[in-house]
């Protein structure tokens with residue numbers, strides 16, 4: 001039988017409050033795959049959801065991508081804590097689609113900009129962010145610890 005076309009295109013959503021536990025578990029598994037020991041657990045994601053926004057991309061019935069956005073108390077703008085696509089789903093426009101969905105959602109919430117940090121050696125991510133309108137703000141040596149620099153990038157909204 002032929003697979004429905006809709007199943008081959010990712011569907012993007014902001015998780016509701018409360019999120020389904022199965023989605024948080026799948027989200028956490030992706031986080032672990034992408035960020036290893038720095039990945040968030042399902043419990044921590046639930047806590048983050050109380051103060052931020054969680055987004056997923058579903059593809060072929062699975063959670064294929066995820067993003068975490070936090071607000072800030074010390075100024076305007078939102079902060080992209082993480083964006084990841086499962087290894088088997090990469091290179092299929094899931095990351096770009098999810099990022100665009102997040103940007104549209106934050107623009108609708110009237111956030112003035114979205115900021116993020118990224119490993120400057122992470123070519124796939126830096127390239128994606130630049131293509132989607134983020135500019136390089138500054139490089140912070142040792143931001144994540146000795147020998148772990150991060151590039152700070154920002155994009156105005158909408």
Ligand SMILES: CC(C)(COP(=O)(O)OP(=O)(O)OC[C@H]1O[C@@H](n2cnc3c(N)ncnc32)[C@H](O)[C@@H]1OP(=O)(O)O)[C@@H](O)C(=O)NCCC(=O)NCCS
Nearest residue numbers: 034083084085090091092093094095096118124125127128
């Ligand atoms: C970065 C990441 C989210 C990209 O997701 P993806 O779904 O594979 O990316 P897409 O298919 O949507 O590609 C969009 C653009 O990203 C860039 N890109 C993606 N993979 C790339 C690669 N391996 N090398 C260079 N550029 C790449 C390209 O510019 C691409 O545009 P194009 O298709 O017009 O060439 C994914 O590689 C990932 O999850 N990496 C691990 C987690 C991570 O590093 N997250 C960022 C932390 S800040």
